[in-house]
Amino acid sequence: MRIPLTRIPFLRIVLSLLVWTIFNSVLPASAANWTVRAQPSRMVNGGPVLFQVKPPSRLQSLGGTWLGHDLVFSYDAASKSWFALAGVSLETAPGSYALALTGETTSGKVPGTKTSFSRNFAISRAKYPKIAVKLSVEGKFTEPSPEQQQQIAEGQQVKKDYLNRVTPEREWSGDFTAPADAGISDVFGSQRVFNGKTSSPHLGLDFRVPSGTPVAAMNGGTVLLARPLYFEGNFVVLDHGQGFLTLYLHLSEFKVKEGDQVKRGQTIGLSGGTGRATGPHLHVAVRWQGTYLDPARLFSLQLPSRGN
Numbered sequence: 001m002r003i004p005l006t007r008i009p010f011l012r013i014v015l016s017l018l019v020w021t022i023f024n025s026v027l028p029a030s031a032a033n034w035t036v037r038a039q040p041s042r043m044v045n046g047g048p049v050l051f052q053v054k055p056p057s058r059l060q061s062l063g064g065t066w067l068g069h070d071l072v073f074s075y076d077a078a079s080k081s082w083f084a085l086a087g088v089s090l091e092t093a094p095g096s097y098a099l100a101l102t103g104e105t106t107s108g109k110v111p112g113t114k115t116s117f118s119r120n121f122a123i124s125r126a127k128y129p130k131i132a133v134k135l136s137v138e139g140k141f142t143e144p145s146p147e148q149q150q151q152i153a154e155g156q157q158v159k160k161d162y163l164n165r166v167t168p169e170r171e172w173s174g175d176f177t178a179p180a181d182a183g184i185s186d187v188f189g190s191q192r193v194f195n196g197k198t199s200s201p202h203l204g205l206d207f208r209v210p211s212g213t214p215v216a217a218m219n220g221g222t223v224l225l226a227r228p229l230y231f232e233g234n235f236v237v238l239d240h241g242q243g244f245l246t247l248y249l250h251l252s253e254f255k256v257k258e259g260d261q262v263k264r265g266q267t268i269g270l271s272g273g274t275g276r277a278t279g280p281h282l283h284v285a286v287r288w289q290g291t292y293l294d295p296a297r298l299f300s301l302q303l304p305s306r307g308n
């Protein structure tokens with residue numbers, strides 16, 4: 001009768017030590033214990049992504065680069081992991097892209113030592129609807145007068161000055177929620193046609209609401225803009241930190257002013273049809289470090305709360 005080698009306790013210990021030694025010599029020590037997850041697991045162009053990182057040792061800070069953007073991670077004591085909310089621009093081609101991480105250690109022989117890790121993630125192409133919508137807008141929006149051109153230029157300058165701002169610290173906490181409890185009249189990424197001319201993709205989400213409907217902040221943050229612009233009408237922009245902004249257009253009334261702190265669900269204004277709008281509706285947008293993301297995909301992410 002033959003006794004399997006693994007039945008002999010001494011040999012089992014030797015074998016497992018051997019396996020352990022081989023495993024650790026093949027993988028770099030720093031790479032062995034990093035856990036890096038992404039939500040959603042299937043990433044698409046135009047979609048947001050939450051990265052969750054568990055490093056092998058305690059860190060005092062964690063940063064990263066992703067698709068040419070700098071990420072600042074925030075620590076969540078409850079799950080002993082680091083989080084950063086990021087995104088994939090609509091223009092990003094399908095493929096495999098690296099998330100490069102660099103942390104500073106708190107313990108060990110030399111505190112403050114840099115430790116790094118990299119992991120690749122696959123990005124696939126999202127299917128966004130191509131619906132040609134015949135919209136009739138007032139003539140002033142297709143052929144602006146010199147005075148209107150001046151107003152348009154002023155609006156473009158305001159957006160250039162404010163919409164690419166990145167506040168590294170996160171102010172958002174928990175899930176992003178819809179700004180109104182209403183039907184969707186146009187989704188993100190759809191192609192529209194204005195007076196026979198195909199415009200760029202729709203970079204926001206439209207809610208079918210009558211004028212005067214309360215508009216809720218999608219998450220906690222600071223009011224970056226609350227002013228009228230030519231195309232946007234009465235325009236509110238909230239800064240949620242980590243490079244995330246939410247935009248609310250065509251409002252009939254402001255309920256906040258620039259610099260105010262707001263909580264998720266707080267009324268920031270009333271819906272309307274100001275600016276370039278065919279009628280009363282609520283257009284909202286999500287901007288991350290200079291690129292627009294799909295608000296509906298952001299609402300479906302389960303995000304950690306701050307301070308737990």
Ligand SMILES: [Zn+2]
Nearest residue numbers: 204205206283
């Ligand atoms: Zn819209």
